[in-house]
Amino acid sequence: MFQSIPWLAAASIASGIVSVGFIGYLWPYRDRLGGRFFIATIGCEALWALAYGVALFVFDPTLRYAFEVPIWLAINFIGVFFLAFALEYTGRSELLRSKAMGAVVGLQILHTVVVVTNPIHGIAWTNYRIEPVFGLATVTYAHQPWLFVNAAGFIAMIGVASFLLADTVFSYGPLYRTQAAAIAISPIFPGLPFLLWLAEVGATPPLNLTPLLFPIHLAFDMYAFFSRDMFEMVPAARRIADRGAIDSLGTAVVIVDAGERIIEHNDEATRVLGLPAGTALGGRLAEHAPDIDPAASGGTVTRTVDGTERTYAVTTAALETAGGTAVGNTVVLQDITAERRREQRLAVLNRVLRHNLRNDLNVVQGYLDIAIGRVDDADLRGMLETAERKTAGVVELGEKARTIESAMGGEAGSVATVAVEPLLEDIRDDLLAETDAEIGIEVPAELSVRTDASVFAVVLENLIGNGVVHNDADTPVVTVRTVEADPGHVGFEIEDDGPGVPAHELDVLDATEETALEHGSGLGLWIVKWGVASLGGTVDFEVSEAGTTVRLTLPDAADADATREAGEGTATPGTSAPERDNP
Known part of the structure; x- marks a missing residue:
């Protein structure tokens, strides 16, 4: 066929x-x-x-x-x-x-x-x-x-x-x-x-x-x-992107195998660690960086690069197969030299403002008080009293800076279960000890929130305190209540009957560049903004002729930490006098 x-x-x-x-x-x-x-x-x-x-x-x-x-x-x-x-x-x-x-x-x-x-x-x-x-x-x-x-x-x-x-x-x-x-x-x-x-x-x-x-x-x-x-x-x-991403990071990256031999590195790693060009692959990382443990993340190392001493934060990540078998580690060296220097400068300035300047101003306040008591001339006494108020404002500004540092300068993630009603009652008692006001609390007695306790307290102190202090009524009225929020979040509404937060001060919070803080009037709002941001929440201001309404929404870590919460008590953070904004 x-x-x-x-x-x-x-x-x-x-x-x-x-x-x-x-x-x-x-x-x-x-x-x-x-x-x-x-x-x-x-x-x-x-x-x-x-x-x-x-x-x-x-x-x-x-x-x-x-x-x-x-x-x-x-x-x-x-x-x-x-x-x-x-x-x-x-x-x-x-x-x-x-x-x-x-x-x-x-x-x-x-x-x-x-x-x-x-x-x-x-x-x-x-x-x-x-x-x-x-x-x-x-x-x-x-x-x-x-x-x-x-x-x-x-x-x-x-x-x-x-x-x-x-x-x-x-x-x-x-x-x-x-x-x-x-x-x-x-x-x-x-x-x-x-x-x-x-x-x-x-x-x-x-x-x-x-x-x-x-x-x-x-x-x-x-x-x-x-x-x-x-x-x-x-x-x-994809392959070129992987390679290009490592090379264009501007951060030193070294990849080692399970035996801590270098199998990949970018040019920045060659510069920072002094790796021999073209011959580092296959060599052990310990030969070039004995102070870096590829399996341990955290810590810093210091290197002299281009004649300048620089500090690097070390971050490592394990490399595993789909089956979970460890095959190596990625080591990333992030240059934090500028950040460390900035922290050092801020620490020195903070010490000068908080300690030296505060002490000197306390002396000035003492002498002003004495002078006011000994002066008979009404005009002169008025000038001295004005000077005393301005001096007190500067001291209070320093105290606000101290509050920011103590509340938000600690380690992130210090979460505790906060009983909301007792916290609000403590804040109200502190305020009523210094001023006549009506502060209403409309929250469930059993309401608790898992969050950073100290930051949460500072945010509420400033929002409620500002509603009382910046109020020209004979008896300021501030009400705190809970409102609906998305699942996993808790919402609060702080309402006052004052003249409202000036628009230019709210604009400062949304600006992308720094604006001078006049007489400390914006620092309380900055405390609120920074605090809410560190808690992962949001804050919105609504100003009308009837006053200011602040809506605060915060994530509640109780859902994520439910298994841990069973073994913990309920904490009510200690409160201090609210950080109030001077008019």
Whole structure:
């Protein structure tokens, strides 16, 4: 039946035509990463299939041998182009210009020259003859060692390329998994018949069925191209982004394996740690940074960089496989020199303002009080009293700074369960001891909030205190009540009947640049803003002719810490006199 139908030749030619058609679809993508090399790979397949299909009709030995040249040219360079595609597609383009890649290309050129000149020397094969099968001009020849070396190189390149694509499947998760897997698997189908032909396995050894399997190979490639946006989503972008992100951080990053050997680092790490350029990989981190433990996060190290002593915060993170096996650690060195210097300057200034200046002003206040008591002149006494009030305001401003430092200068995350009603009652009692006011508390008696107790108290003291102090009524009225909030949050509303917070002071809180604080009038609002921000909440002010309404929303850590809360008591933080803003 097969003798009357040139099925092998027709199938091979059809396979070549399909490949050429696929190239037509791919051509607009030739400038994408991997595009030109993928097109060249398909082009070699088309050349192989078409040349083999036509050669099966040629019975003249000399002319038939001439067709071996394009066939082996395609065989020799399919691997080269597929490997080049895999390198560029997965983000390893720098290897395309390496000496190793140049050697690969040179070797394949040599193999091609050997095939072309084989009739002269017989290095690749001998005893070349036509042995028709199914009425076609199939050939047979004795394979020589060089031919196996040639084929081994071809198979090795296909294998390396497939490995690179498979590595993308496992490394980058589902984003590129399907198209990379399809392209990595596709060479298996034409590869198996080629190996069988090379090993002369089968009933008819002269038949090389490889071109007939190209359509299956192309079906996987077409799936990757048409269904998975093969050239729209390339793994190279992810690989280059990973590398570029580390290099562009401006922060020293070192990655070590489980044996604490350096397997990756960026240029900043080379500069900070003094790593030897180009030779640090593979060396132990302890050789260059004995004071850094890759498994222990926290702490600081000091290094002299570019002639300047700098301080770095050390942060580490474990690297684990999907199964939880530890494979190494990432070490990040964050330059905190400027931050440390700023903290030092602020500490010195704070000491001067809080200690030296406060002490001196207390002396001034004492003398002013004495002078006021000894002066009979009303005008002079008035001036002294004004001076005494201004001095008291400056002292109070220093006390506000102390409150900020004590409440918000501690470690973040000092969470406690705060009983809200007792806290509000303590604040009310302190205020009523100094002024006449009506302070209403409309909160559930059982309401408790898990939050930073000291910061929470300072925020409420200032909001309620400001509503009393900045109120020109004979009896200021302030009401604190709970309001609805999102799940996991608690909402409060502080309402007063005063003249309202001036708009320019609220604008200061939203400004992106610093504004001078006049007479300390804005410091209380800053305390509220900073405190609420540190608690992770929000605060909004609504000013009307009836007064000011402040809406405060805070996250309640009780949900996240429910299991811990069972073993803890309820805390009511101690309160102090509210930090009030001077008019």
